[in-house]
Amino acid sequence: MPASYFDVDGTLVATNLLHPTLFYLANQKTPLHSLSRIASALVRGPSLLAAEVWDRRLFNEALFSLYAGMTEDRLLVLADEAFDNVLRRSLFVESKALVARCREQGDVVLVSGALDFLMTRLAAHLGATGVIANKLEIKDGVATGRIVRPVVAGPEKARLIREHAAAHGHDLKDCFAYSDSYSDVPMLSVVGHPAVVNPDLRLGRLAKSYGWPVLALTPS
Amino acid sequence: MTHPLVVTLDKKSAPRTIFAGDKLVEVSMPAGTRVIYPRPPLEPLKDVDAAIRYAIQHPENSDPLHAKLRPGMKVVIAIDDVSVPLPSMRRPDVRERVLTIVLQMLADYGVEDVEMIIATSVHRRMTAAEVRHIVGDKIFEAYWPKRLYNHDAEDPKGMKEVGTTEQGEVVELNRKAVESDLVIYVAVNFVPMSGGHKSVTVGLCGYKSLLAHHNPKTMRDCWSYMDPESGKSALATSVNRMGKITNANLNVFTIETTVNNRMFDRSLEWLGKNEDDLSSTERAAQKALTYTLSRVPQAARQAIFQRVPAPYGVTGVFAGETEAAHVKTMARAYEQLLVPIRGQADILVTGIPFISPYNVNSFLNPLLVQVMAQGYLFNLYRGAPMVKKGGTLIFTHPCTDQFDEEHHAPYIEFVHKLLPETRDAMELHKRYERKFASNPAYIQMYRTGNAYHPAHPFFMWYWGEAGRQHLGRVIAVGADNEYIPKLLGYETARTMGEALDMARETAPPSPEITMLHTAPMFMADVTV
Numbered sequence: 150m151p152a153s154y155f156d157v158d159g160t161l162v163a164t165n166l167l168h169p170t171l172f173y174l175a176n177q178k179t180p181l182h183s184l185s186r187i188a189s190a191l192v193r194g195p196s197l198l199a200a201e202v203w204d205r206r207l208f209n210e211a212l213f214s215l216y217a218g219m220t221e222d223r224l225l226v227l228a229d230e231a232f233d234n235v236l237r238r239s240l241f242v243e244s245k246a247l248v249a250r251c252r253e254q255g256d257v258v259l260v261s262g263a264l265d266f267l268m269t270r271l272a273a274h275l276g277a278t279g280v281i282a283n284k285l286e287i288k289d290g291v292a293t294g295r296i297v298r299p300v301v302a303g304p305e306k307a308r309l310i311r312e313h314a315a316a317h318g319h320d321l322k323d324c325f326a327y328s329d330s331y332s333d334v335p336m337l338s339v340v341g342h343p344a345v346v347n348p349d350l351r352l353g354r355l356a357k358s359y360g361w362p363v364l365a366l367t368p369s
Numbered sequence: 370m371t372h373p374l375v376v377t378l379d380k381k382s383a384p385r386t387i388f389a390g391d392k393l394v395e396v397s398m399p400a401g402t403r404v405i406y407p408r409p410p411l412e413p414l415k416d417v418d419a420a421i422r423y424a425i426q427h428p429e430n431s432d433p434l435h436a437k438l439r440p441g442m443k444v445v446i447a448i449d450d451v452s453v454p455l456p457s458m459r460r461p462d463v464r465e466r467v468l469t470i471v472l473q474m475l476a477d478y479g480v481e482d483v484e485m486i487i488a489t490s491v492h493r494r495m496t497a498a499e500v501r502h503i504v505g506d507k508i509f510e511a512y513w514p515k516r517l518y519n520h521d522a523e524d525p526k527g528m529k530e531v532g533t534t535e536q537g538e539v540v541e542l543n544r545k546a547v548e549s550d551l552v553i554y555v556a557v558n559f560v561p562m563s564g565g566h567k568s569v570t571v572g573l574c575g576y577k578s579l580l581a582h583h584n585p586k587t588m589r590d591c592w593s594y595m596d597p598e599s600g601k602s603a604l605a606t607s608v609n610r611m612g613k614i615t616n617a618n619l620n621v622f623t624i625e626t627t628v629n630n631r632m633f634d635r636s637l638e639w640l641g642k643n644e645d646d647l648s649s650t651e652r653a654a655q656k657a658l659t660y661t662l663s664r665v666p667q668a669a670r671q672a673i674f675q676r677v678p679a680p681y682g683v684t685g686v687f688a689g690e691t692e693a694a695h696v697k698t699m700a701r702a703y704e705q706l707l708v709p710i711r712g713q714a715d716i717l718v719t720g721i722p723f724i725s726p727y728n729v730n731s732f733l734n735p736l737l738v739q740v741m742a743q744g745y746l747f748n749l750y751r752g753a754p755m756v757k758k759g760g761t762l763i764f765t766h767p768c769t770d771q772f773d774e775e776h777h778a779p780y781i782e783f784v785h786k787l788l789p790e791t792r793d794a795m796e797l798h799k800r801y802e803r804k805f806a807s808n809p810a811y812i813q814m815y816r817t818g819n820a821y822h823p824a825h826p827f828f829m830w831y832w833g834e835a836g837r838q839h840l841g842r843v844i845a846v847g848a849d850n851e852y853i854p855k856l857l858g859y860e861t862a863r864t865m866g867e868a869l870d871m872a873r874e875t876a877p878p879s880p881e882i883t884m885l886h887t888a889p890m891f892m893a894d895v896t897v
Binding site: 251360 | 817
């Protein structure tokens, strides 16, 4: 039975990794704490931007360092609210129907650089069966700001998909993958049926060359 | 004695000018070649609106439309999609004229719950601009998109089974139509295979129902797709069986219209004339257009032919019960299309034009070239095929490896991934079709984009099946590559002379050569 592997940001939802992070930064214990964390994030803005341009993995690591010092309890308590206010509102109109159609084919796995506790909520909402996502390292109930290895980004996504497929008995040539970003070309390339969703310029060009299906999903 | 539209060439005959995609080419044919020309356009109706009113007030085997109406009822109007006529019709499209009169009548009788569905089946969704073109500004503004929309054969809640034939053919149709009190179907009958039961039973159905007849076995069992009345078309027989189930469960009122074959404006009418009879002005126009088309880029050529609507004239309006109305429609359609031919050819030659029902506003891709060669043009006969069993078909077309990435997205994978595996339609049907047709990405593109359903490329390949089984060889003249013709199972030749020499090698001595001079459209009425 084939599986469908979905990138999330830009593919199923119109948001990116920054949006839920900003939600967490803005919802700290006190307004002062929030202000201080947002100010610190702004200071690191240029380095985040540079990391995004340079390497998606570096960007993920830099971004999630902003979570350092947040307690696990707080992260989880706010997760439902973050999901409702950020992710659910930003789902593309057709995302749920597309995932439902993919479920008729077999498993649906979200493969995202976003944080696991948000992705499990999104998976439950969409009816997806699995999640491959980044995990924050927690020590003594507090986030260290580091990501548990391996970092889910770029070519690593392709390796994790191979691993998942092998573990679950999926033949990759029968599997599907969906993404919006050129950085996910490795992930799209390992399956037999790649498709692109609202692709960036470079991915759009590549999809055209290879005759991959190009889906235009609508922001809600 | 031969018909005046069947011209036998002699040594002094001028070269023939035929289509090669969106270009025109001059080809010299040997003396003795029979060239079949289309009939001149039939005289159009003088008052189309009056004809529409008369037809719905005096329908065939049915109460008049007004007698079926009552206040508060639910009415669905289903409308033929953009695939007919070709090219699209100059405004007002005949569908707009029918709809204007019907909607006024519905309003007069207090019928307010009206929805209009473009009966696309698994064709691509029509764009808003295309819908506006066929229904007109006033109706479009009032109804689009909530009460005027495209059929969606993949909407999980939008389809409903209404029955199954004794042969196990499942009739599943658009739920809105099934649950309405009256379905009015507005059709444009461009070729004899359209209209009749095909309108509702295919136009509003889904993949489950199409499986019954859009398969290689049914297509192989068709004597001619374009001769549904003969009882020799397994496709028409299956659709008619299913149509009877449809009409037993739905209250259907059919309005069919026929148009003449005025595909081109008067300035291009010479395209359908004998080259030896052209005036000096027409000959100059022919040279000028041929030269221009050979020089301008492809996009411009496509625009020249596809963006200019055709000045079709309406030749008939027939309404009422599906089968009874369709008998009248067919008679009128044949009046325009049929050209009597005596005897079959050993070698059939044709140009393939720029358009098919499946590439309106897009490029005629390689799979559609196959549809035109072995599907449409091969099947344009009644009585017997124009070419003998095992004979050769020669066509002119560049067979360019080009696709519209949106409209024909699933075609690309079909041609480049599946055809290299096998050309055997039965194998494609058994091994690949179901899986390919359920690819969620392609289904999404069909449902919310403007792509054909992923089952469609398979159907297109099956379209060529009767021709594939009948013809011995197919030779493409002027292909710009070797790969595509080979993939489609064709030989290639650089010139018509070379193709004819190749064909003669496997033909009897002094072979009978027949050329189809299309477009405009015609159909051969062949007696053997």
